[in-house]
Amino acid sequence: MNKIKKYALSELYDMSSGISSTKEQSGHGAPFVSFKTVFNNYFLPEELPDLMDTNEKEQETYSIKMGDVFITRTSETIDELAMSCVAVKNYPGATYSGFIKRLRPKTARIVYPKYMAFYFRSELFRKAVTNNAFMTLRASFNKDIFTFLDIYLPDYHEQVKIGDMLYSIECKIQKNKKINDYLEEMANTIYDYWFVQFDFPDENGRPYKSSGGEMTFCKELNQNIPQNWGYTSVGNITVCFDSDRIPLSNHQRQEMKGTIPYYGATGIMDYVNCAIFSGDFVLLAEDGSVMDDNGNPILQRISGDVWINNHTHVLQPVNGYSCRLLYLLLKDIPVSMIKTGSIQMKINQANLNSYNILNIPDGIRSRFINQIEPIDTKIIQIQKENDNLKQIRNWLLPMLMNGQATIED
Template sequence: MSWERYRLGDLYEVHNGLSKGSKFFGSGYGFLSFSTVFNNYFIPDELPDLVQSTEKEQESYSIKRGDIFLTRTSETADELGMSCVALKDYPHATYNGFTKRLRPITDKVVPEYIGYYMRMPSFRNEFMAFSTMTTRASLRNEDLLGLKVNLPNLDKQSSIANILREYDYLIENNQKQIKLLEEAAQRLYKEWFVDMHFPGYKNVKIINGIPVGWYNTSVDELGTYLNGFAFKPSDWHSRGKPIIKIKEMKNGISKDTPRNSGERIPSKYIIDTGELLFSWSATLMVMIWNDEQGLLNQHLFKVTPNVGIGKMFLLYSLKNALAEFSNLTTGATMKHIQRNKLNQVFVNVPNEKIMNNFEQIADKYQNQILIHSKINKELSEARDRLLPKLMSGEIEI
């Protein structure tokens, strides 16, 4: 296979993103957020975020097929330079000020190919070496454009990308199944605890909007919230327990997940399979951890249910409250929840019988979710093992 090596600066021009005040977000036109870039190889078909942008801003900060978006600043170098590629044009959309856009200036690159190439650990290690650490990690344009990529001809690029995309199609199908299961559990939660159509509700007396034997309280009172350990880049090693960050919550443990022996880390930060995690910064998400034992990084809560509160009930109480939490976050671009905001979101807590009934049903959904998640982890690992071999030409196409 014939390969050529190019500087990114010979293939792309760089442009920073749109920065606006918080009052402009939540309505308007499509907006590519930091978290969407961080969590996806390719931009989703529909952008989940909105911003009020002008025609001039839409023109200057446009998103077109072939554009690469990179997280340009972060609190840790490991979260720096995560890439996400546009596979179509997004009319009227703009992108985040904490990202950089690389727009093609040639026709030598297949977008699907570069989307996988930029996520290779070997390539990420190259440009991470150029990042600067002050109070935050950042990328300089001259260093970024000086990085080099290996390109075969366009047909070979397409062939390589198509092989890798087959894995992603299977992963996406499993993700759809997971989403359906989660939605079923969330619908059940809403029906029982928001709409109050729980089993036997017609025979229960309601006083001040609350069934007898129930109570209303803040999510802060449902459990204890432990913020993770403030790991530094110097704490990241290749051996030991994996350090669980937002990335690991989203994608699980991977080869580029940093590790630490844990010898100097208090045991309270050890996370076992089955623990409830809540990401409160950049990406708001809640999940049951289903990977190997690890160490909790800052910006994540380990949430332990209080006595009388079921884990599934707590999980879906938090999931149901995410939209409300989003409205209480601070920061226009990298949003986070202040600890005291947990006192401002309230839920209805049922009696023991209804609580146990919900736990049994939700547990069944959760077990199916774990099965699909395990399959996706295996598919992701197979894809990631294949990725460098295809990109290096070790496997001939």
């Protein structure tokens, strides 16, 4: 068993706050680390997805160097406070958000960045944060919590072995995500070509609209659609299983640890030992964060045995529709048209079911589904592979970090 040594977090890292930026600065300039990037990643991406207009002094003060740890400083819930992300290279000219804290190592060869990325996301550290955090209107990670926290580390050589192995699993997960992003883009492009541009193949195999296919204005959809097409409502092509759902508390989830994905409104939150649904579904966020950056619904395409919490609509297509087609039809619905509430947004079932969408004729719909289903099948297959990799990682993580398991040289 490896010897584990206790350190005060403040003994190993200096903590700094991020930049206070204006709306006018965002979207152009130098690379920038946002709250969203930190929340969703163990490691900073190779290329940072956001930009911020900053000067040289700000870039020096709020710099990003290899080994830096970034921690979200606020959250609506304590459970999601202090989510972390680690830099494994330097990012020249980049800065980071004021909603993030930066932890910079004080000395070399005590903490190994790849190991620390998993340590800070481990259940051990997450419990330490939640036990020390306080909640008013929002949970907050501050200097007091930083000072109180202790961390428990094996020697540096052991950190390297563990960190490199777990990092290789994470790299595979990220590679799979890129493949799925490409497949999703391909499916979106085909859908756009068929049902936005209306250049689906006509009876002669030619693009319908570009070849002079007749169009007519549909006032219910407020757009031109092919002659003899119409509209229908979401409720006519879906079944919603909201009434069957049972929420689980954090304590219950801990008691029910297993291999069945437990979905929330934006992704897998945990794994439990039993399912309440089995099949193919589209999930749509019901309350809280219900829309993406473009104001459209937050959707997930899932398959298999699952448990789903009570913040998500569970939808299954009917009448000759597929889950992928349903997902594509719903993705561009403006949330403003189906939501209720002002402070706490909610998409209720009645509003969703009554929303009008394109009614695709049976023959064209069938041809589209035949073309798109191999892509959908591959996406689901890769999602399940990633779920398995994450479960392996999460199973290994505590045993490696508390010395119950070791990696041979």
